[in-house]
Amino acid sequence: MIRRYAREPAVVQTLRATAAATLAYAAALWLSEEPAPLTAPLTALLVVQVTLYSTLTTSVRRVNAVVAGVLIASAFSLWVGLSWWSLGLIILASLTVGYLVRVGEFVPEVAISAMLVLGVTRVADTAWDRVLETLIGAAVGLLFNVLLPPVWVGDAEESIDELSRRMRRLLLDMGEGLSAPASVTRSAVRLHEARRLDNDIAQVDASLQQAEDSLRLNPRVREALLNRVVLRTGLDTLEICAVVLRVMARTLTDLATAREGGRLFPDEVSRALDELFARTSDALVSFAVLVTSEVSESAREAEQRLAEGLAAAAAARERAAGLLLARVHRDPRHWQLEGALLAEADRVLAELDPEHRSRRLLEELDRGVREQREKHPHLDGLRQWARSRRRVPHGRRARARDR
Template identity: 60%
Template structure:
């Protein structure tokens, strides 16, 4: 069998990525909806159909269903408004303004979400033609064709964005680990205030990463809803969400840690922040904390049982080493406080902040938080759907 060229392999891999697959799906749905609308409707250029298909084919099946319904409602509301105004008045500047105002107000009332402007756009397009009734019906049919085609396309192998969300979470954890390791290299010597402040600013910039990761995770959560390709979608959503919450807390504590180190550098401008033995212990603590953060990210983004077990073992080992480093550091700092009590608040802060990070990453605490969140979501679902809960209880009673 001849060897496949490397560029061809790279191209095939690119076409399997969610972004590329979504682009191909959107383009194909728009073209197909245009062809169908051309065959079924008398309009020479039914561009509303491909426009609707392009907007309806969202990144997830769940979003497609919501968007399709809202968009059809928006178009219908705009068509009805234009039909009513055309029967009463002609097209003038004041009737156009009144139509737009009415469409925007009604768009808020019918709750079409982000498609409020679509109500006014539909009303203007229909109001500006002579044969309002025929144009209104054609526009409704075009919208329905585009919405149906978009829904069908996203129902065929709907994309799952869990992997991209996991990559974003892993990237964020690696950024945190890199900051810990960089500080571990510097803390063993004299750290100028400017260098310590630079690390503090880098830790603050993690807020931007958190916002981006949160957006990726929301998209992943939507992609697992109503998706036949996903098994245990609720568990996957809860595992990623609770894991990101933990990493977000750790990022905040890391920023506070670097604030304490910057203050310590200001208090000791002409000498090392810590004596050599305490600095060595703290550097080891930072390195093992970096390993723990990265192992935690691997754990919450790994679905296979074997991989999850390995990640959990790695996390446990890193936490055990970190706690040993923390105890050794506490003994060094206790001796230091007795000799030089003037920075005892900052030394105590370093220990308290390290304890907070290690406590958040604890495996048992994560398991308890995961179970608690699953129970909460299940109870909320039962409260929102009492009839479904009653049917399930009856079925369970009959099986018993």
């Protein structure tokens, strides 16, 4: 239970924020002359986020917001005191400046800082003390995450795995329903479950976004771009499969409406389609295992299981296609719906194909590297310079050996 709660973002965030605020207050007591420097723990409390990347971006915006508010209050204190009209004027000016300096969600902090500073007697001393406390709190929060940066990849991997298993249960349920008498009510329930996958994907996307933020600028993680791309492309594939499953559930609902009270398919066709759905559902889970496997040996085993599952699903698809084709010759009614089931199964199998995934990975990696180079050209130049410097000594050593 301790391990489970230790991985909960809410629990970790609570402990980290409490520790950072306490350390910031202790540091402010030592460095500041204020008897109760509460601005420092307040800043640390607001700055410390779940990931190092968000902490860095939040620190800069919050410090900018506080400094802007302090400067505005200092300027106003030279000409006016605190009154109802000056308070309204300083709030208006602070919010306007907050949007101009682009402090994001900390726009109200500009006005809060200005009001707190303007409301005291010794404006100049309080202003600089508040700036100092803010810098202390931001520095403590930043160092806290630099020394102990969290990585939330595990949560994202678990959510992807759980999503694939929910999709598997839905496919198995649809396959088992093929042998029962056609029921619009049961088909509508499955269609509702398929539509609920959109909400599940949104939750997985939020977890994956947190994992991606935890990988950015994290010194504990190597090949952060590769890890982000692997998980993101995996979720994209599952999202496409979820859309196809929803269309498949809609197709079965239309067939149930057309054949209410009778059989959806003969026994032989039902068994063939049931096997196709079961093999496809197993391939979905194998794909999720492949996406979330970190060790190379585990990834190879997962890829082998996925290839075997796709081969079995393709063989089941051929058997179902032959039976459906013979059935269409005898009874051509609703042939477009029966053919749509095969087309939708083909789309899922094509998305899960390892070769298709490899192409997607290469495309996304190239795009990610290109975006990083365009966004940070100076860093790319430094990396190329460092590589060239490493090559030169190696060549010199080789020539020395030749001599």
